[in-house]
Amino acid sequence: MNQIKLRCSSYMLLLLLFSLCLPYKAAAYLSSERRALLAFSAAIHHGNKLNWRLGTPTCSSWIGVTCTADGTRVVAVRLPGIRLLGNIPKNTLGRLGALQVLSLRSNELTGTLPSDVASLPSLRFLFLQHNNFSGHVPSSLSSSLNTIDLSSNGFSGEIPAGISNLSRLITLNLENNFLSGPIPDLRLPRLKHLNVSSNNLNGSVPFSLQRFPKISFIGNLQLCGPPLPQCPALLPSPSPTSPLPPLPSLPLEHKKSSSKRFTAGAIVAILVGVLALFFLIVITLLLCIFKRKIDSPMKRQRERFQVLEEVRNLKKNTAVEFKGEQNKLFFSTVVPITLTWRTF
Structure with missing residues (x-):
């Protein structure tokens, strides 16, 4: 009986010690994660848009930070x-062991994506879309991932085959990067949204992904x-059992950069055409005005000559008519005198 009481007392004591140690352990976790966030803040340029300070409560006042209900x-x-600018250092965000959501989209972050961030167990x-990340997509990814959006960056290399092990993945967006090589056979039944367009991918679309629309793959010329x-006929159609060998890789430039150059060239061509048309119209108008200025004096001079000529002709006709009238008067005067003389 005494032994049972002794055991119960021991269990109670251990439980009490555990309950006393638990808050200290939770505080230790939060303190470590606070230091990790401050290290991240110190490593990047943010223009004082982060109010992360040691003297302020992390969970209630730090912008962009969300904690568990108990604040641990x-x-x-x-x-x-x-406008976050710079590289994400290792051992900063990668130390947030309970992190479930990381949204750093539409900033100016550069460099590679640290593997300790992509592999956080609870993530x-x-x-991370619309940044300037480069390098390869980390091959080690958290198995808890539901959504991955790395679009509009500068990631290169092949799509990691490890993505095919992410059984909880619903959305995968790798659009508008420099990714090359074949697309892995992603047999993920929960995958609902896929976009790998505007890359340098080659080969055949895996059979498991042919259910997605054309827009998910356009912009990959090979x-x-x-x-x-x-x-092409040399390549067999993909099947669920036989994987398709990839097309030989050709040194093509990235779709995004070529489309940018084409757009710039088109804009320049349109501007040159508009300017040429404008100058042609201006030159035509100037020629018409100049010709009119030259033709107007000549036309007035021709009209003046015509008027003078008409006046001259009029004078001549008037003189002739006047002389004719004089002759008639002379004849009418002479004839009666002649007749009178003959009478006598």
Whole structure:
């Protein structure tokens, strides 16, 4: 009986010690994550748009930071469109062990994406679109990921085959990068949204992804197969059992940069055409005005000559008529005198 009481007392004591240690452990977690966030803030340029300070409460006053209900762990960091500039260092955001949402979209972040960020065990939503990241997409990705958006960056290399292991993935957006090589066979039943357009991908669209619309793949000049145009006859159609060998890779420039150059060239051509047409119209108007100025004096001079000629002709006709009248008067005067003389 005494032994049972002793055991119960021991259990109660351990439980009490555990309950006393728990707040200290939670405080230690938050303190570590606070230091990680401050290290991230110190490493990038943010123009004083982050109010992260040691003397202020992390969970209630730090902009963009969300914690658990009990305020012990950081679960979300949302800093979209505040002009963050620089590289994300390792051992900063990658130390937020309970992080579920990371949104740094529409900033000016550069460099590679640290592998410790992409592989955070609790990470579910990763929004890094519209930045200037470069290098390869990390091959080690969190198995908890639900959404990955790395569009409109400068990622290069192949799409990691490890993405095919993300069984919870619903959205994958890798649009508008420099990715090359074949598309992995992503047999992910929960995948609902896919976009790998405007890259340098080649080969055939895997059978498992042919259910997605054409817009998910356009802008990859060496990519073929449904829903894109059929592959050349030398390449067999993709099937669920036999993977399709990729097309030979050609040194083509990235779709995004070529489209930018084409757009700039088109704009220049349109401007040159408009300016040429404008100058042609101006020159034509000037020639018409100049010709009119030259022709007007000549026309007036011709009209003056015509008037003078008509006056001369009129004078001549008047003189002739006057002389004719004089002759008639002379004849009418002479004839009666002659007749009278003969009478006598």
